[in-house]
Amino acid sequence: MDALSLQLLFNGLALGAGYGLLALGFALALRSAGAINFAHGDVAVAAAYVAVAGGALGLGGPAAAGLAIAAGALLGLSVAGLSWAPLRKRPIEATFIAAIAIGIVLQNALTASFGGAPQAPAQVASGGVHMSAVFMSWQALISLAAAAIAFIAVWAVLAKSQTGRRMRAAAEDPEIAAAHGIPVMRLAILAFAVAGALAGLAGVLLAAQHYATPGAGADYILKAYVAATAAGWGRILPTAAAAIAIALFETIGAALVSHAVAEALLYAGFVALLAFRPQGLGGEAKGKRA
Amino acid sequence: MRKLTLWTACVLSAGFLTGFTASAEPVTVPVLAPITGFLALEGGAQRNGALLAADHAGDGIIKADVQDTTTAPAVAVSAFRRALRDGLPPAMLGPILGSQMLALLPLADAEGLPILTISGTAKLTAMGSPNIFRFFPGDVVVKAAHARYAVEDLGIKAPAIIYQTTAYGQSGRAELVANLKKLGVTPVYEEGVPPSAKDLTSALAKARAAGADGLLLHLHGGPTALAVRQAFELGMDLPIVAGSAMHQPTTAALLDPAMLKGVCAESGSAPAAETDGPGKTFADAYRARFNQEPDAFALAEYDAMGMLAAALKSGAKNPADVRKALAEMRYPGVAMTYRTNGRGDMAHDAVIVCYDGDSHRARIAKRYQALDGVQ
Numbered sequence: 001m002d003a004l005s006l007q008l009l010f011n012g013l014a015l016g017a018g019y020g021l022l023a024l025g026f027a028l029a030l031r032s033a034g035a036i037n038f039a040h041g042d043v044a045v046a047a048a049y050v051a052v053a054g055g056a057l058g059l060g061g062p063a064a065a066g067l068a069i070a071a072g073a074l075l076g077l078s079v080a081g082l083s084w085a086p087l088r089k090r091p092i093e094a095t096f097i098a099a100i101a102i103g104i105v106l107q108n109a110l111t112a113s114f115g116g117a118p119q120a121p122a123q124v125a126s127g128g129v130h131m132s133a134v135f136m137s138w139q140a141l142i143s144l145a146a147a148a149i150a151f152i153a154v155w156a157v158l159a160k161s162q163t164g165r166r167m168r169a170a171a172e173d174p175e176i177a178a179a180h181g182i183p184v185m186r187l188a189i190l191a192f193a194v195a196g197a198l199a200g201l202a203g204v205l206l207a208a209q210h211y212a213t214p215g216a217g218a219d220y221i222l223k224a225y226v227a228a229t230a231a232g233w234g235r236i237l238p239t240a241a242a243a244i245a246i247a248l249f250e251t252i253g254a255a256l257v258s259h260a261v262a263e264a265l266l267y268a269g270f271v272a273l274l275a276f277r278p279q280g281l282g283g284e285a286k287g288k289r290a
Numbered sequence: 291m292r293k294l295t296l297w298t299a300c301v302l303s304a305g306f307l308t309g310f311t312a313s314a315e316p317v318t319v320p321v322l323a324p325i326t327g328f329l330a331l332e333g334g335a336q337r338n339g340a341l342l343a344a345d346h347a348g349d350g351i352i353k354a355d356v357q358d359t360t361t362a363p364a365v366a367v368s369a370f371r372r373a374l375r376d377g378l379p380p381a382m383l384g385p386i387l388g389s390q391m392l393a394l395l396p397l398a399d400a401e402g403l404p405i406l407t408i409s410g411t412a413k414l415t416a417m418g419s420p421n422i423f424r425f426f427p428g429d430v431v432v433k434a435a436h437a438r439y440a441v442e443d444l445g446i447k448a449p450a451i452i453y454q455t456t457a458y459g460q461s462g463r464a465e466l467v468a469n470l471k472k473l474g475v476t477p478v479y480e481e482g483v484p485p486s487a488k489d490l491t492s493a494l495a496k497a498r499a500a501g502a503d504g505l506l507l508h509l510h511g512g513p514t515a516l517a518v519r520q521a522f523e524l525g526m527d528l529p530i531v532a533g534s535a536m537h538q539p540t541t542a543a544l545l546d547p548a549m550l551k552g553v554c555a556e557s558g559s560a561p562a563a564e565t566d567g568p569g570k571t572f573a574d575a576y577r578a579r580f581n582q583e584p585d586a587f588a589l590a591e592y593d594a595m596g597m598l599a600a601a602l603k604s605g606a607k608n609p610a611d612v613r614k615a616l617a618e619m620r621y622p623g624v625a626m627t628y629r630t631n632g633r634g635d636m637a638h639d640a641v642i643v644c645y646d647g648d649s650h651r652a653r654i655a656k657r658y659q660a661l662d663g664v665q
Contacts, residue, residue: 251489
C-alpha cells in the first residue's frame with residue numbers, strides 16, 4: 001500500500017471515529033426508546049459550540065471536551081423531556097417532528113449566539129507525528145482512541161451488565177419488561193443521556209478537525225440515519241461500523257473518482273440497498289421503521 | 291474609546307453626509323440580510339455594515355430597518371413585501387444571497403425600486419434591470435486579480451484549481467479558468483468538491499501528482515481552512531492563492547499561523563488588513579461597534595449605504611431620483627470609487643492579501659484597479 005493510500009485510510013478512520021460515535025448514540029436511543037432522534041446531529045454541534053465557549057473562557061482542550069460531553073448528555077435529556085416523553089404514546093411522527101423542531105431551535109440559537117462563521121474548539125492535543133510519509137495528527141489519534149473506548153464501553157454495558165440486559169429487555173417488549181418490574185421509562189431516559197454524551201464527544205472531535213457551523217447537524221444526522229438503515233434498524237454496534245464504512249468510502253472513494261462522484265455513488269448505493277434489502281444488511285433488530 | 295468612536299464616526303460620516311441636517315426627516319432604508327442559516331456569517335457582516343453606516347449618518351437621518359431573510363427566496367420575498375407595507379422607500383439594500391436577489395428583482399422592477407446589493411451572482415446585472423446596483427466586485431473582477439497575482443507575481447505556470455460544486459464555486463472557477471487562459475496558462479488539475487466534504491487529501495494529492503506548481507482555491511470558509519491545513523500537513527510546499535473566504539479573519543482564525551505562511555487570497559477589499567487611511571478608520575470603528583473584525587462584505591455594504599446617503603444628500607427623494615443618481619454618480623467610498631458600468635456593476639477594484647505565517651493578520655500584497663476596464 002502506498003503512502004497516499006495509507007494516509008487516506010488513516011484520515012477515513014479518524015473521520016469514521018466521529019461518524020461512528022454519532023451513529024452509536026443515534027442507534028442507542030433508537031433501540032432503547034424507539035426514538036428517531038432527528039435532533040441528534042444538532043446536539044453534537046451544540047456540544048461542540050459549548051467546547052468553543054469553554055475554550056474562549058480559558059479551558060484547555062481536554063476540559064472543553066469534557067464540558068461538551070456533559071452538555072451533550074444534558075441536551076440528550078432535554079430532547080427526551082421535550083420531544084419523546086410527552087409524545088411517546090402518540091404516532092411516531094410526532095416525536096421525530098418534535099425532535100426536528102428542537103434541532104432547528106438549537107441551530108438558530110447557535111447562530112444568534114456565535115454567528116455563522118465556522119468554529120473550531122481547542123484541540124485536545126495539537127501537532128502530530130509523521131510515520132513514513134503518513135501524517136497522523138495527535139487529535140486524530142485521540143479521536144480513534146476515544147471512539148474505540150466508547151464502542152467497547154457501550155458493548156460491555158449492553159452485553160455484560162444488568163443495566164444493559166434490562167435495556168435490551170425493555171427495547172424488545174416494553175410492556176412485558178414493565179410487568180417484570182423493569183423501569184422502562186428510566187432506562188429510556190438514561191439511553192437518551194448516554195446518546196447525548198456520545199453525540200457531545202463526536203461533535204467536539206469532529207469540530208476540532210473539520211470545524212463546526214450551526215447548520216452542520218443536518219449532514220451529521222443524515223450520515224447516522226443512513227448508517228442505521230444500512231446496518232439494520234436498531235442494531236447498535238453494526239450501525240457504528242456502518243458509519244465508519246461511510247467515512248472510509250467518502251475519503252477513499254474521493255481518491256478513486258472524485259468527491260462529487262463519490263458522494264453520488266454513496267447515496268446511489270444506499271438506494272440500491274433499500275431496494276434489494278430494505279431491512280438492512282443485518283436485518284431489523286427493532287422490527288419497526290418510521 | 292468613546293471619544294475615538296465618535297471621532298471615527300465623524301470622519302467616516304463627513305464624506306457622504308455633509309449637507310444633511312439634524313432636522314431632516316429620517317429616511318427608513320430596508321436592509322434585507324440572511325442573518326440566520328448557512329450564510330449567517332456574510333449576512334451578519336452585511337447587517338453590521340449597514341448599521342454602522344446608518345450610525346454614521348447621525349441624528350437618525352437614516353434608519354436601517356433590518357429584516358432577516360434566512361436563506362429561502364420565499365422568505366426574502368415576504369421580507370420585501372413587509373418592508374413596503376408603509377409605502378415605497380427611496381431604495382432598499384438587498385440580501386447577499388444571489389437566489390434571493392433573483393427572486394426580488396422582478397418585484398423591484400414592478401415597483402420601480404432600486405436595490406443596492408453585494409451579491410456576486412453574475413446574472414443579476416446581466417438581466418437588463420435598471421434597478422440593480424452591485425457594490426461588491428463580481429467574479430469578472432476578483433478572479434482577474436486571482437489569476438494575475440498567481441501568474442504574474444508568484445510565477446505559477448501549472449496551477450491546480452479546487453473549487454466548490456455550488457453555483458458560487460462553479461461561477462468563480464469559470465472566470466478563473468478564463469482569466470488564466472488570457473494569461474496563457476492552463477490548469478493541470480481541477481476538482482469540484484461539495485461543501486460537506488470532510489477530507490480534501492485526495493484532491494490535494496491528485497493536484498500534486500498532476501505536477502501543479504501552485505494551488506488556486508475557490509471554496510467557502512470552512513473548506514478553505516481545511517484545504518490549507520491539509521496541504522500543510524501533507525508537506526505540500528506550493529504557493530496557495532485562495533478565494534475571498536481566506537481574507538476573512540474568521541477563516542484565518544481556524545488555522546495556526548504557521549499553516550498560513552505564504553497563503554494569499556483575493557477580495558474586493560480587506561479592511562482588517564488596512565494599516566492607515568479610511569480603511570483603517572472604518573475597521574477601528576467597526577471593531578469598536580461590534581467587537582469583531584470587519585470583512586469585505588461589511589465594508590461593501592457600508593459603502594452602498596454611504597452612496598445611497600450621498601444620493602439623498604444630493605436631493606434624491608424617491609426611487610426614480612435615487613436610480614438616476616446611482617446611475618450617474620461617482621462615489622469615493624472607503625474600499626474604492628464606485629461608478630456603474632451601465633449595467634449596475636459599481637465595483638471594479640480588487641486586492642490581494644497574504645499571510646506571513648507569524649500571525650493571523652493579513653497584509654495587503656497588491657491592489658488592482660478597474661480590472662473590468664471601467665474607469
